[in-house]
Amino acid sequence: MRIALNRMTKKLLFLWLICIFFLSVFNVYAQDNKANELIDVGASIYLKGKTYSDQSFALIGKSSAEAPVKLFPCKNCHGMDGKGRKEGGIESPNITWRYLTKPYLFQLPTGRQRPSYTIETFKRVLLTGVDSAGQTLSHTMPRYKLTDYELESLLNFLQKIEVSVPTGIDEGNIWVGVNLSDNPKLKSMNQAMKMVLNAYFTDVNQSGGVYGRKVRLVFRDDTFFRNNPVFVILSLKMENYLARNKDQQSGFQYQESLPVIQLFGHSTDLRKRKNSFSLYSKIDSSKLSTEALIKFSKEKLGIPLKQMVFVTPDITENKLKAPELIGKWLDENLQSSTALFIEASDATVENLLDELNKKKTFPILLIQSSSKRLKTFNKLLKYPAPVFAAMPPVPEFADENGIEEYNKLTKQRKLSQHNFMAQLWTLTIAKVIHHALKEAGRKLQQEKLVKIIKTFYRFSTGYGPPITFSANRRIGAKGAAIVQLNPEIEINSITPVWISIDF
Numbered sequence: 001m002r003i004a005l006n007r008m009t010k011k012l013l014f015l016w017l018i019c020i021f022f023l024s025v026f027n028v029y030a031q032d033n034k035a036n037e038l039i040d041v042g043a044s045i046y047l048k049g050k051t052y053s054d055q056s057f058a059l060i061g062k063s064s065a066e067a068p069v070k071l072f073p074c075k076n077c078h079g080m081d082g083k084g085r086k087e088g089g090i091e092s093p094n095i096t097w098r099y100l101t102k103p104y105l106f107q108l109p110t111g112r113q114r115p116s117y118t119i120e121t122f123k124r125v126l127l128t129g130v131d132s133a134g135q136t137l138s139h140t141m142p143r144y145k146l147t148d149y150e151l152e153s154l155l156n157f158l159q160k161i162e163v164s165v166p167t168g169i170d171e172g173n174i175w176v177g178v179n180l181s182d183n184p185k186l187k188s189m190n191q192a193m194k195m196v197l198n199a200y201f202t203d204v205n206q207s208g209g210v211y212g213r214k215v216r217l218v219f220r221d222d223t224f225f226r227n228n229p230v231f232v233i234l235s236l237k238m239e240n241y242l243a244r245n246k247d248q249q250s251g252f253q254y255q256e257s258l259p260v261i262q263l264f265g266h267s268t269d270l271r272k273r274k275n276s277f278s279l280y281s282k283i284d285s286s287k288l289s290t291e292a293l294i295k296f297s298k299e300k301l302g303i304p305l306k307q308m309v310f311v312t313p314d315i316t317e318n319k320l321k322a323p324e325l326i327g328k329w330l331d332e333n334l335q336s337s338t339a340l341f342i343e344a345s346d347a348t349v350e351n352l353l354d355e356l357n358k359k360k361t362f363p364i365l366l367i368q369s370s371s372k373r374l375k376t377f378n379k380l381l382k383y384p385a386p387v388f389a390a391m392p393p394v395p396e397f398a399d400e401n402g403i404e405e406y407n408k409l410t411k412q413r414k415l416s417q418h419n420f421m422a423q424l425w426t427l428t429i430a431k432v433i434h435h436a437l438k439e440a441g442r443k444l445q446q447e448k449l450v451k452i453i454k455t456f457y458r459f460s461t462g463y464g465p466p467i468t469f470s471a472n473r474r475i476g477a478k479g480a481a482i483v484q485l486n487p488e489i490e491i492n493s494i495t496p497v498w499i500s501i502d503f
C-alpha cells in the first residue's frame with residue numbers, strides 16, 4: 001500500500017483539507033476568445049431572445065409591430081437544435097448553417113425553393129424577410145431589427161449549433177465535459193484531478209472502451225461544451241463560478257438538461273438544474289456537520305445530548321463576548337458535562353481552550369469546523385482530550401480494491417500522488433460515470449444515462465462511502481466523516497467513521 005496513513009500524513013491531510021475548505025474564491029475567470037464569445041452571445045439571442053442593444057426588436061406580422069425579442073426567440077419555432085419544427089400547421093425550417101448553405105437550389109418542405117444563403121442574404125432575411133432567392137417569407141417568421149453584432153453572433157451560433165446539441169455520443173465516442181474551477185489557488189489540485197481522470201479513461205479506452213466507444217474527456221480550457229459533452233464533471237467551488245458566469249457560460253445555460261456531477265453540493269444554482277448530482281454533501285454546511293457530530297457522540301461515544309454543552313454563535317455573542325466571561329460561564333455550565341460542542345469564531349475557540357487549560361478541565365470537544373486559522377487548529381491538535389471534527393470523506397474510506405486500483409493507476413502512468421484526496425474523490429466520479437455508461441448499454445443516450453444514475457443504490461466505488469441516487473436524492477453520500485484530530489489520545493471509539501445524515 002503506497003498510501004498508508006500514519007499520523008503525520010493524517011495531520012498533513014487535515015491541514016490540506018482546511019486549506020481547501022476555507023479557500024476564498026477569487027473573481028478571476030478565463031475570458032473565452034472572440035469566436036466563442038460570438039457563439040455564446042448568439043446562443044443567448046437564439047435561445048432566450050436576449051438582446052445587446054435597446055434598439056433591437058422583433059417586428060411582428062404584416063404591420064411590423066415592435067415587440068421584445070425575448071417574446072420571440074428563434075428557439076420557439078426553429079427548436080433547441082435549429083433543426084426546425086412542425087407545429088400547428090406551421091412549418092419552421094431547419095436553419096442550421098449547414099442547411100442554409102446547401103450548395104444547390106434547395107427545396108423546403110413548403111415547396112419554396114432558394115439557393116444557398118450567403119452572410120449578406122442571411123442578414124437580409126432576418127431584417128427584411130426576403131430570402132436568398134429574393135422571395136418574401138410568410139409573416140409567421142418575424143422580422144428582426146438587430147445590430148450587426150447580434151446578426152454576426154446568430155450566424156456564428158447557427159454555424160456551431162449542430163455540434164452544440166448535447167447528445168455527446170457518436171458511433172465511436174462518448175464525450176464527457178470536465179469543467180475545472182479556474183481559481184488559481186486550486187490549480188495544482190485541478191491538475192491532479194485532470195491527471196487521474198485522463199489516466200482512468202485512458203485505461204478504459206485501452207481495454208476496449210464502453211461497448212466499443214472511447215470515452216473522450218473535454219476540458220473547459222480546451223473547447224468546453226462545444227464538443228457535445230454527454231455529461232459534465234465539475235470540480236470544487238464550481239457553484240461560485242457558475243453564479244459569476246451566468247451569462248458568459250451560456251454554453252452551460254443553453255444546455256439546461258445537460259447532466260452535471262460535482263464533488264460537493266448542492267448549491268441552489270445546481271439544484272435548479274434538472275439533472276444535477278453531487279457525490280457528497282457540502283461539509284461546511286453547519287447543519288450537516290452539527291447533526292453528524294451529535295449523532296456520532298450519541299451513537300459512538302455514548303454521550304447523550306443532555307451531557308453536552310453547546311457553545312454556539314448566539315451564546316458567544318451574548319454571554320461570551322469578553323474572554324473573562326468565559327471562565328465564569330464554563331464554571332456554571334460544564335459541571336456534569338462530558339462533551340463540549342463548539343461552533344464559534346477562532347478567537348472564542350482559542351479563549352475557550354485557554355480557560356479549560358487554566359481550569360485543568362478537559363471535556364471531549366466536538367468542533368464545528370468553521371475555523372480559518374491554523375493557529376487555532378494547532379491548539380486543538382495539542383488538546384489533552386479527544387477532539388472530533390466533521391470532514392468530507394477521507395482516504396480511510398477507500399477499500400483495498402480502491403487503494404490497489406489507485407496505486408496501480410498512478411504507478412503505471414507515473415502520476416504524482418500529491419493531492420491524493422482530491423484524486424480519490426475524482427476517481428469516485430469517474431467510477432460513477434463509467435458504471436452508468438456500462439449499464440446504459442450499447443444504445444446509449446443521455447436520458448438513459450441519467451435514468452441509470454438515478455437508480456444507483458449503495459453503489460460501492462472503492463474510494464469512499466457508497467453512493468445512492470434517486471429521483472429525489474441528488475447527493476450520493478449524505479453525511480460526514482467524523483475524524484479525531486488528535487488520534488494519539490486513546491479513546492474507545494475509532495475514527496474516522498462515516499455518519500449518514502438524511503434530512
Ligand code: HEC
Binds near residue numbers: 100114125131154
Ligand atoms: C414565430 C415563429 C418563428 C420565430 C420566432 C422565428 N422564425 Fe424563422 N422562420 C419561421 C417560419 C415559419 C419560416 C418559414 C417561412 C416561409 O417559408 O415563408 C422561417 C424562416 C426562417 C429562415 C429562412 C430559412 C430558409 O431556408 O429560407 C431563417 C434564416 C430564419 N427563419 C431564421 C430565424 C432566426 C435566426 C430567428 C430568431 C432570431 C427566427 N427565425 C425566429 C418561423 C419563426
